Amino acid sequence: DKGGWSSFMAKEVSEEPEAVANTLRGRIRGGEVVIPELDGLDELFQGISRIIVIACGTAAYAGQVGKYAIEQWTRIPVDVELAHEFRYRDPVIGPDTLVVSISQSGETMDTLMAVKYAREHGARTLSICNTQGATIPRESDAIVYTHAGPEVAVASTKAFVAQITALYLMGLHIARVRGAIDHESAAAHIAELEAVPGKIALILEREQPRIEQFAGWMADTRSVLFLGRHVGFPIALEGALKLKELAYIHAEGFAAGELKHGPIALIEPGQPVFVVVPSPSQSPEMHKKVVSSIEEIRARGARVISIAEEGDAAVLPKSDEVLRIPMAGPLFEPLLAVVPLHIFAMGLATAKGLDVDQPRNLAKSVTVE
Ligand code: F6R
Secondary structure: OOOOOOOHHHHHHHOHHHHHHHHHOOOEEOOEEOOHHHOOOHHHHHHOOEEEEEEOHHHHHHHHHHHHHHHHHHOOOEEEEEHHHHOOOOOOOOOOEEEEEEEOOOOOHHHHHHHHHHHHOOOEEEEEEOOOOOHHHHOOOEEEEOOOOOOOOOOOOHHHHHHHHHHHHHHHHHHHHOOOOOHHHHHHHHHHHHHHHHHHHHHHHHHHHHHHHHHHHOOOOOEEEEEEOOOHHHHHHHHHHHHHHHHOOEEEEEEHHHHHHOHHHHOOOOOEEEEEOOOOOOOHHHHHHHHHHHHHHHHOOOEEEEEEEOOOOOOHHHOOEEEEEOOOOOOOOHHHHHHHHHHHHHHHHHHOOOOOOOOOOOOOOOOOO
16 A cells, blocks of 8 residues: 555655664663564674675665674674675685675575575574565574565665664674673764654655655756765665666766776766765765865766755855755764665656656566576
C-alpha cells in the first residue's frame, strides 16, 4: 500500500527518518550501544584482526561509508568488497577475519555465495539485513537487523540509511568491547546518531519541493557527474547509481581528489556536477579542498550543484544551486547528504515520466549470480 504517496519510492524516501530511528530503537542505553543479538560474542569481537564488508550495489556503498567510522572507532582495518568479486580471487581470510555482509533482501545470490565461501574458509560472519528470516542471516554467525520496514521500490533508499546506522552501531559496539574508545566518545557518537532522524526530516520538509522542481528543469540532461571526498565519496557513487537506474541518465561518481588524475577532462561548459561538500566547521581542511575542486571545475564551465551545510557561506557564490543539509559531525554527514540525491534522482525520473518503482531491466532481489 502506497499510503497516499505517488509511488513506493516516494513513500520510502519519506520514511528515511523512521528507518534510522527504528534501527536505533532499543539498542541504546545510558550512552552505550546495547545489541541483544550480539550478546555472548565478545570473544569473537576480541579475536578479530580484520573486517571485510561484502555487499552489492547500494548496500556496498553503505559499507564504504561504514568503513571510515568502523576503522576510526575500532582501529581494525576494514576492506569493502563487491560480493561477486570476493570469492573469485582466493581472498586471504581465516578465523581472525570478520566478514560483514550487508543486504536489504537477505537473498542476493552473489552476497549469499560470498558469505558461504567465507564460512567455509574459516572466517566469522555477521549479517546486516532488513528482512527477518532471510537466507543470508541464516548462514551467518551473528545478525544485526536493520528496521527500515519493507522496501518495495526496486531502488534502495530507506534501507541505505538504515544500513549505515546498523554499521555504526556495530562499529561502536565492537570498539567498546575491545576498549578502543571510551564511554564519553561513544556517547557523543550515539548522540549524533540519535539526532539524524530529526535532521533528515528537516531536509524533507525544507528542501524536497525545491529539489523536485529543480530536477524537473534538468529532465533533458544527458550526463551528470557527482563528486565527493572521504565519506562524501561513496555518497557521490550512490547519487550516480540512483540517477542511472531511475532516470536512465549517464552518471558517474568520483572522488574529488581524483579529478586532476583524469575525470576533469570530462568538464565542458554546462556539464552538471553535484558536489558533496563537507562541513566548514566540522571538517575545515576537507572543506577547503572540496571548495578548491569546485573552483577548478567551475573555471571550466561546470554547472555546480552543491550539497552543503546550512551555514556554509563559502559555497554559495561558487555554486549554481545549493541543496542545504543541517550540520552534523563528519561521519554523520553522509546520512544527510544522501537524502537530496535520492530526492533528485526520483524527481528527475518522475519528470521524465518514468516508473520510479520499477525501473527497466532490474529486479528488487537478484537471486541469480
Ligand atoms: C540500488 C539497489 C541495488 C541493491 C543491490 C543489493 O538502488 O537497490 O544496488 O542495493 O542489488 O541488494 P540487497 O541489499 O538486497 O542485497
